[in-house]
Amino acid sequence: MPSDRYTRQRRLAEIGDAGQRRIEAASAVVRGRDGGDIEARYLIGAGVRNVSHEPDGEPAPFAHASFFQFPSSRRVGAGAWRALRTLKGALEGSA
Numbered sequence: 001m002p003s004d005r006y007t008r009q010r011r012l013a014e015i016g017d018a019g020q021r022r023i024e025a026a027s028a029v030v031r032g033r034d035g036g037d038i039e040a041r042y043l044i045g046a047g048v049r050n051v052s053h054e055p056d057g058e059p060a061p062f063a064h065a066s067f068f069q070f071p072s073s074r075r076v077g078a079g080a081w082r083a084l085r086t087l088k089g090a091l092e093g094s095a
Contacts, residue, residue, distance in 0.1 A: 006047050019091050023047045026090035030082075031057030038079025039086075046087055060085065 009015045015023070027050040028043050030036045036053060043051050060082055068074035 009046070015091065020047060022090050022093065023087060024049055026050070026086070028052070028086045029054060029057070030059075032059035034059060035062075035075045035077075035079030035082065038076050039083045040079075042080055042083035043086060046083070048086070048090070 006020050009023075010017055010020050012019075024047045026048050028040075028048050030040045030043070030051060030053045033055050036055065036059065040051050040053060059078070062074075062078040062081055064077060064081065065074050068077050
């Protein structure tokens with residue numbers, strides 16, 4: 001197993017070496033402003049190498065917004081949730 005910044009991710013059974021390669025090969029388009037910067041940070045931090053931003057694009061609806069009381073926490077939640085959806089798609093081969 002390679003030793004790099006993604007070693008912990010590679011050790012997860014859900015990811016492994018093959019999954020990390022899929023994450024690194026994935027492309028992501030971050031749409032909208034609400035949480036877009038958070039989403040991009042998570043994706044880049046996970047290893048996605050090709051992240052672009054369409055600030056005027058329509059982001060995926062955040063179904064869990066009602067669980068967050070404050071706008072700032074809702075923004076972080078939306079960005080994290082969208083990044084996780086993208087990473088899940090990369091791991092499943094649909095991104």
